[in-house]
Amino acid sequence: MxxxxxxxxxxxxxxxxxxxxxxxxxxxxxxxxxxxxxxxxxxxxxxxxxxxxxxxxxxxxxxxxxxxxxxxxxxxxxxxxxxxxxxxxxxxxxxxxxxxxxxxxxxxxxxxxxxxxxxxxxxxxxxxxxxxxxxxxxxxxxxxxxxxxxxxxxxxxxxxxxxxxxxxxxxxxxxxDPDHHDLVLAVTSHAPHLIAYTMVGVADDLRRVTDSEVIKYSAAGFRDFTRIAASDPTMWRDVFLTNKEATLEILGRFTEELFALQRAIRTGDGDHLHAYFTRTRAIRRGIIEAGQDTDAPDFGRGKRKP
Amino acid sequence: MxxxxxxxxxxxxxxxxxxxxxxxxxxxxxxxxxxxxxxxxxxxxxxxxxxxxxxxxxxxxxxxxxxxxxxxxxxxxxxxxxxxxxxxxxxxxxxxxxxxxxxxxxxxxxxxxxxxxxxxxxxxxxxxxxxxxxxxxxxxxxxxxxxxxxxxxxxxxxxxxxxxxxxxxxxxxxxxDPDHHDLVLAVTSHAPHLIAYTMVGVADDLRRVTDSEVIKYSAAGFRDFTRIAASDPTMWRDVFLTNKEATLEILGRFTEELFALQRAIRTGDGDHLHAYFTRTRAIRRGIIEAGQDTDAPDFGRGKRKP
Known part of the structure; x- marks a missing residue:
């Protein structure tokens, strides 16, 4: 080059x-x-x-x-x-x-x-x-x-x-365009990070489950969240404070959707849950096909410093 | 053996x-x-x-x-x-x-x-x-x-x-004990899965950001969520319907905590955000030390079928 x-x-x-x-x-x-x-x-x-x-x-x-x-x-x-x-x-x-x-x-x-x-x-x-x-x-x-x-x-x-x-x-x-950039990133990165931070914080707060249990039995879902939630605190504080509007908009949508799924669980609406989960699975396939991730062991995170 | x-x-x-x-x-x-x-x-x-x-x-x-x-x-x-x-x-x-x-x-x-x-x-x-x-x-x-x-x-x-x-x-x-098992798993696995499913669904719904953009610019946070949200729909429907109480309890705590962080973003309370993110980072370190994940490229997901 x-x-x-x-x-x-x-x-x-x-x-x-x-x-x-x-x-x-x-x-x-x-x-x-x-x-x-x-x-x-x-x-x-x-x-x-x-x-x-x-x-x-x-x-x-x-x-x-x-x-x-x-x-x-x-x-x-x-x-x-x-x-x-x-x-x-x-x-x-x-x-x-x-x-x-x-x-x-x-x-x-x-x-x-x-x-x-x-x-x-x-x-x-x-x-x-x-x-x-x-x-x-x-x-x-x-x-x-x-x-x-x-x-x-x-x-x-x-x-x-x-x-x-x-x-x-x-x-x-x-x-x-800068505004479109900020909205796209709010969806694909900023909101997911805040959500991961939140879930990891909840786990830590829960009295009846000890931290060591959370850590020991950290299954796949939670483990991925902790990785995201380990990112640099100063960088992420600044991201949320400077992309406030788009992040809050996405979080509002997220909460609305989460409440609908919670209601489906509470009322036992298995069809709603199954249809939702089937749709999200298809999105994952799209990401793999778009080459932004792989099916391989390192999940596309690429090579790292030895 | x-x-x-x-x-x-x-x-x-x-x-x-x-x-x-x-x-x-x-x-x-x-x-x-x-x-x-x-x-x-x-x-x-x-x-x-x-x-x-x-x-x-x-x-x-x-x-x-x-x-x-x-x-x-x-x-x-x-x-x-x-x-x-x-x-x-x-x-x-x-x-x-x-x-x-x-x-x-x-x-x-x-x-x-x-x-x-x-x-x-x-x-x-x-x-x-x-x-x-x-x-x-x-x-x-x-x-x-x-x-x-x-x-x-x-x-x-x-x-x-x-x-x-x-x-x-x-x-x-x-x-x-079975009840303790169900609570621990609600925290470490069931609630995180529902949250990941929700976030992936929100991204898919958003009119102003196309699916192809979400997929193309899928940064680390969202990519991990899509992996979780690609899990078997029938298995997960049944998990939420049969571990209803513990899952709803954790989701309630999660929503409460998320609202507090949203308020911190809205009011510009950077200290609250920074302190929260610093705490979650420490939890990640605990998980790596407990050996349930690694710092290595495959993030502890272990060997997979070739």
Whole structure:
């Protein structure tokens, strides 16, 4: 793969940024990759494991001269970081992000950026329940979607270059409108995460069943929920606070539907339950056929760092 | 492993029974294994793939002379099957089952069985979203729990023999009271399944997000839900109808907790959300430490049929 940017700056060094670094190196997509994290301990860890070609002690140093700046911080602090680096951005540079919410990030970041910088928000649909600079691996984005959400009037050349960069990281790329993005993600990711968090919390609260029993006899359903509910608390707090409307809308629909199923259980309406469960089974088949998951042992989560 | 029963009869030939057969053969736990399924097509498939040493055309033929009879049918028909086979059971035989609910199964089955038969209900905590006679594999029970729920006054020798049999299949075995079993499973399995079914149904219903988008951009959270929601509809209908009280209790707690988190999102209470998500993350760590899941690529679902 050809080099796409002379210098890439990764701001925030968690799972996504560290995976991006290893994937950039795998494909030779950048001349130099600089990195910055707010915490001195994270910067030290990054230096220790060879994460980034150069770790900087300030965000400003990291973005100086960069052709591509990737904001990999929690959604709640995107605006503050943009404000901090705005004055140091190279004219003609592209700024992107990897946040799970797009409308709010655009409103936070866009006002701070100079007019000679291309702002092209993005969202790679990839992750694990692990976080931090040591959790990354080069294969994270392979065959996963990356959604680009260019603001109106975005430079098409810059968008095409960023698309090629994400394809070089292994992703399939599509463009989407920010509000539609936020609704789709509320359905496929944000609401399911909140629901999983809730169920795991309920299990922990129940007096008559001990935690150790819950843990010991954790059958398939609950085990998957705990995996989801182990995701980074700060990231997810920010997702819910910044994609409030769409998440609450989906949760409202969810509650309505759950009440209907509860009523079917209470009244013994087996036909209703059976028909519902048959329909959901078909949806799963669609997902496997669409290639977003596999029938194989790792359930499509892909390779992980050894 | 030594032979434990001269003849084992498997009634119902789905995922659990077919896995039991392959695991029995792997360890040499029985002299002969007979099998019966209500559907002629299932019996033919079983014969075609060599499932069971002998497939019988009636449940009565299958249990004749059997030292261990395992009811592997949906929970809703356990009583009818017990009634059908009761007269053909060998004196001194052990009858067990693999149903996900125990109080209701005991009430359905026990009244039909003759006094000279040992009834020892059981529940292997193992499964995949696949069902039917071709879905089984010998490793399904390896290092998974099997809960035995002996009724009062059960013969301790017969219980010990059944325990050794399940250990031979690869399981860890514990005994539990039926009502406590039903509550623990409501928390760890039944309520999570209903919740996953609900969320997948909501996604399918939403007009502004197409099914193909949901499928295409199915991120980790939703993908796990669809796997759970692909489980056998008949089995799960029966689980909810027969473990009604405990399931409704847990769902009530769940809804209460979900409303509190929704309120935190609506009011922007980030501290509440962050604290909640931090607590659930710790529970996940407990599960990994308890060995019921792993950090490895297959997420502890174990080996599957090639």
């Amino acid at each position: 050809a080099q796409m940017y002379d210098r890439v700056a990764l701001i925030g060094l968690g799972l996504i940024a560290s995976s991006m670094f290893w994937a950039i190196k795998r494909a030779g997509l950048a001349g130099e990759v600089t990195g910055y994290a707010r915490s001195a301990a994270t910067r030290q860890t990054a230096r220790d494991i060879g994460l980034c070609d150069r770790i900087c002690d300030t965000a400003i140093q990291a973005v100086e001269g960069a052709d591509l700046v990737v904001l990999c911080v929690p959604v709640g602090v995107m605006g503050a970081v943009a404000e901090e680096i705005a004055g140091a951005l190279k004219p003609g540079a592209t700024v992107t992000d990897v946040g799970s919410v797009k409308r709010d990030v655009i409103e936070q970041v866009a006002p701070h950026l100079p007019g000679d910088v291309h702002f092209i928000p993005g969202h790679p649909l990839a992750g694990t329940e692990h976080s931090g600079p040591t959790s990354g691996f080069a294969e994270l984005f392979d065959n996963r979607w990356c959604l680009l959400v260019p603001v109106e009037g975005a430079d098409r050349g810059a968008v095409a270059q960023l698309r090629a960069f994400w394809e070089g990281l292994g992703s399939n790329v599509e463009e989407m | 030594a032979q434990m029963y001269d003849r084992v009869a498997l009634i119902g030939l789905g995922l659990i029974a077919s896995s039991m057969f392959w695991a029995i053969k792997r360890a040499g736990l029985a002299g002969e294994v007979t099998g019966y399924a209500r559907s002629a097509a299932t019996r033919q498939t079983a014969r075609d793939i060599g499932l069971c040493d002998r497939i019988c055309d009636t449940a009565i033929q299958a249990v004749e002379g059997a030292d261990l009879v395992v009811l592997c049918v949906p929970v809703g028909v356990m009583g009818a099957v017990a009634e059908e086979i009761a007269g053909a059971l060998k004196p001194g035989a052990t009858v067990t089952d693999v149903g996900s609910v125990k109080r209701d199964v005991i009430e359905q089955v026990a009244p039909h069985l003759p006094g000279d038969v040992h009834f020892i209900p059981g529940h292997p905590l193992a499964g995949t979203e696949h069902s039917g006679p071709t879905s089984g594999f010998a490793e399904l029970f390896d290092n998974r729990w099997c809960l035995l729920v002996p009724v009062e006054g059960a013969d301790r020798g017969a219980v010990a023999q059944l325990r050794a049999f399940w250990e031979g299949l690869g399981s860890n075995v514990e005994e539990m």
